[in-house]
Amino acid sequence: MIEVRAAQAGDGALLMLTTKELGSSHGWGADMTAQASDFERDLFCDAPIIGALLAFVDGAFAGSALWHRSYATSRGQELMYLEDVVVLKEFRRLGVAEALLKQVAKTAVNHGYRKVFWLMMEWNSNARRLYEKLGAEIENGNCYCSLHDQALLDLAK
């Protein structure tokens, strides 16, 4: 029995469980500085730019999706960027990711967004199968570019 609901005050500690799982699979190491209080602050401030959904299997926390408001220049309107979908290891292959994505779509429609987008690594064939089954369009050949920390400070000089 899978249930998905929007984040509530106090969920920061649960979101840290999926964030840590994500961090260990991505090898973030010391760059993983998020705290439960960060999520509490940013989810429940006056004009939040992020939202989160939590999934439970038979009442046990099993996974989460974190999204943020984004913007389509072509349409002059907001859309949704899906930052992470994480399922805890012991709850894989039960349909949790699909249940989260379905609720992501509902949340997007409820906000009046006409589009959700996200990134995936080209080698991730399991994710690709799921996303295509759910109707997503997938465009290969993108690069993720970033300027951070010292390189960002240097350019800003």
Next chain:
Amino acid sequence: MIEVRAAQAGDGALLMLTTKELGSSHGWGADMTAQASDFERDLFCDAPIIGALLAFVDGAFAGSALWHRSYATSRGQELMYLEDVVVLKEFRRLGVAEALLKQVAKTAVNHGYRKVFWLMMEWNSNARRLYEKLGAEIENGNCYCSLHDQALLDLAK
């Protein structure tokens, strides 16, 4: 003489010039529904999620950068997503993109962001050269995934 400044009320019409140029190079066609009033509304509302920079060459509008607030789960803090950097055709190869990116970096630092990220197509070797020169890290092998319009409504059912 290149000058870059933050968007001001009334700049929507200039931003439409770069948005149209972007739309024609991306083949957006009918999907390109943005209006100057959309940018005016979204740049100057109470808690905007977007920002824009405008570049001028000897006083003539030459290009723009549009960014929005984004979020790093790993850090539990906001960062900047750079949505578009556009230089009008007649002002290319003058250093306008570099001047815009430098101001993007300054803007990010002023907001307290430690990272800016954006997407690039793998085949875009001119952009890659510029980004690497400016200190960016570039990761190949990403896919851009999206659910939009009818496919989004179908999944939300």
